[in-house]
Amino acid sequence: MVHSDQELTTMLMHELDWSPGSELLGKSIRIAYSTLGVGISYACGYMFLPLVAYFIRSWQILLFALSLVGLIYIPLWWLIPESPRWLLLKGKVQESEAILRYAAKKNRVTLPEILFSDFQLEDVKDKNVKSFTVTRLIKTRNIRGITIINLIVWIILAIGYYGLSLNTPNLHGDDYLNCFFSAAIEIPANIAAWLFLQRYSRKFSLSGSLFLCGIVLFFVQLIPPNISILATVLVMVGKFANTCAFAIIYAYTAELYPTVVRNTGVGVSLMVSRIGSIISPYVFFLGVYYEFLPYILMGSLTVFSATLVLLLPETVNIALPDTIDQMQKMKGFKSTCNKHYYLNKNETTGENNMVVIKTQDI
Secondary structure, eight states: OHHHHHHHHHHHHHHHHHHHHHHHSOHHHHHHIIIIIHHHHHHHHHHHHHHHHHHOOOHHHHHHHHHHGGGGGTTHHHHSOOOHHHHHHTTOHHHHHHHHHHHHHHTTOOOOSOSSOHHHHHHHHHHOOOOOOGGGGGSSHHHHHHHHHHHHHHHHHHHHHHHHHHTGGGSSSOHHHHHHHHHHTHHHHHHHHHHHHHHSOHHHHHHHHHHHHHHHHHHGGGSOGGGHHHHHHHHHHHHHHHHHHHHHHHHHHHHHSOHHHHHHHHHHHHHHHHHHHHHHHHHGGGGGTOTTHHHHHHHHHHHHHHHHHTTSOOOTTOOOOSSGGGSOOOTTOOOOOOEEEEEEEOTTTOOEEEEEEEOOOO
16 A cells, blocks of 8 residues: 555656656656656665665554655745746747746857847747647547557556566565665666667667566566575666656656647656556565466566567757657658758857748658
């Protein structure tokens, strides 16, 4: 029950964290925020859980104590600014400019007197961006394919993550220590995710992590019963790879979807992944028929998801898309957009900005 409370809080906070963070921060620190910032902070809270549970043995009091921590989020309503990208797409130019100038002042960066040219403002006005419903995630063939694959990968990741997390009492050793080690392994996992995203492509980083997790879980069945501690080590390695993939997919999903549906895309992904977290406790019930069947099933699904990821478009070194037409295309999907995009490097911030040039169909 503690895990259920933790899942609900995690789902809400991650949805609120990742999308605004990816839009507020520049490319140079966006990945560090999504892995080292949010990921390690979550791991530290996870490590604190078995310590609290050790001294508070009543699950009712434990849940109440953990729920009180949520009160510290209330002041964030006044402390965290709105996304300038979202405000600009909504036509709120002055509010967007005010936030950017305030951030520049805090960071001691000098901005030009005119942030948005008449051409950019006219283009924003032409887009006339309104509120987008969840159906926009399946509007075109390209975004529909991305959404379907993305949701499948999220479900399988959740099955693996929560399955391994909830299985810690069945591992060799003390339950509280196993829970602590399961949480502690997430710190190096998030550091590894950050390094992978700095050096390699998004698809390779995510697919490689998933493949490693699946292969390791397959090897668990080969460990003799008399050295069960080695099986525990392999499970922790699988948890390491799974957590690494989770950290990567958050950043990858935020980059796949455009600003107009980014919150919706990340939110739907988190919501659908709860199907996996609901299924995960029952996966280990399959051990009644064969002891290692749960690991074989999770390993097979994880390798399958690693293959699916290779079908998604690459987003590394690509500016965040603002509209659905600006999304990267999956392989085999032809673009029907009549606009060309190129990256223009801002001399003041050093960031790559998306510039749109309207052209006629040829």
